[in-house]
Amino acid sequence: MLRTANISELRKIIKEEKQRGKTIVLVPSMGYLHRGHLTLIEKAKETGAFVVVSIFVNPLQFGPNEDYARYPRDLERDAQLVEECGVDLLFHPSVEEMYPRPMVTFVEVGQLDKVLCGANRPGHFRGVTTVVSKLFHIVQPDIAFFGQKDYQQYLIIRRMVSDLNLPIEVRGVPIVREKDGLALSSRNVFLSAEQRQEALVLSRSLQEAAELIRRGKQSARDIEDFIRTAIRRDSQGVIDYVEVRDAEDLSEVTEINRQVLIALAVKFGPTRLIDNIVVEVETNV
Ligand SMILES: Nc1ncnc2c1ncn2[C@@H]1O[C@H](COP(=O)(O)OP(=O)(O)OP(=O)(O)O)[C@@H](O)[C@H]1O
Numbered sequence: 001m002l003r004t005a006n007i008s009e010l011r012k013i014i015k016e017e018k019q020r021g022k023t024i025v026l027v028p029s030m031g032y033l034h035r036g037h038l039t040l041i042e043k044a045k046e047t048g049a050f051v052v053v054s055i056f057v058n059p060l061q062f063g064p065n066e067d068y069a070r071y072p073r074d075l076e077r078d079a080q081l082v083e084e085c086g087v088d089l090l091f092h093p094s095v096e097e098m099y100p101r102p103m104v105t106f107v108e109v110g111q112l113d114k115v116l117c118g119a120n121r122p123g124h125f126r127g128v129t130t131v132v133s134k135l136f137h138i139v140q141p142d143i144a145f146f147g148q149k150d151y152q153q154y155l156i157i158r159r160m161v162s163d164l165n166l167p168i169e170v171r172g173v174p175i176v177r178e179k180d181g182l183a184l185s186s187r188n189v190f191l192s193a194e195q196r197q198e199a200l201v202l203s204r205s206l207q208e209a210a211e212l213i214r215r216g217k218q219s220a221r222d223i224e225d226f227i228r229t230a231i232r233r234d235s236q237g238v239i240d241y242v243e244v245r246d247a248e249d250l251s252e253v254t255e256i257n258r259q260v261l262i263a264l265a266v267k268f269g270p271t272r273l274i275d276n277i278v279v280e281v282e283t284n285v
């Protein structure tokens, strides 16, 4: 496996691979890899392309009171994992390499970033779209993989690629969960044993809510209340949001009569977890 922290060196490698006719696939990440990331990498490998994994904890997407400083990092462990997965190139730039001077140019995806995590983390998605644009320009992938655990991020990146005519295919990968339902996340490492147990209410209540919808429950507010009540009853988690939204454009939903996203963010102590489920609704046309 090749590895570099240097943009010019990476460009040279990519140029050579492209000249050899290789398709380039990118899996962007912030590292501290788990089975969720490894599933994205597996999907990337299945394409048969030259697979690049980037590891960069992007300061631009963290608010001043968020966990940038304590975000878990272990580059050497990650490097070993991606090598075992057959990744071709690991790109792990420093902050100075990505942001040699203060940025004055940003990429912003309006509307989609005003709700859910965007409303709770002002500036977060501007930081994500800006760094992902930079990564796309640096690596110039043909295909890029994103996880649907970060569903809003996935939609925003898709929309950015479409709006800006970037020649990149964005592929989404369903949420990878622990056996007991907890969505894998690098931040799970911060949970105490008790919080880890309590956090199961997230996936459990999402599943139960989806079942209520499949059985005909149509009120989005009732579904949100159902989940909020379960979280407050079964845990000490502090709710950032629990919302039912249109799964395509994140617009508000009152009556559930189309495909919806149920998304939530809940804090367990200082650790903020997100989870979601997309529910198909049969329409009798
Ligand atoms: N459980 C998961 N299932 C599917 N994809 C995932 C999962 N966890 C992370 N990903 C995806 O991996 C990519 C890199 O995510 P990132 O490095 O931020 O990991 P993370 O575990 O989501 O971190 P955190 O939860 O701390 O934000 C993103 O596209 C993200 O959606």
Ligand SMILES: CC(C)(CO)[C@@H](O)C(=O)[O-]
Binding pocket: 028, 029, 030, 056, 058, 061, 128, 131, 132, 150, 153
């Ligand atoms: C896409 C991403 C790598 C941008 O920093 C990050 O938001 C993530 O890991 O989901």
Ligand code: BAL
Binding pocket: 030, 061, 062, 150
């Ligand atoms: N996977 C989302 C990255 C973040 O929480 O900043």
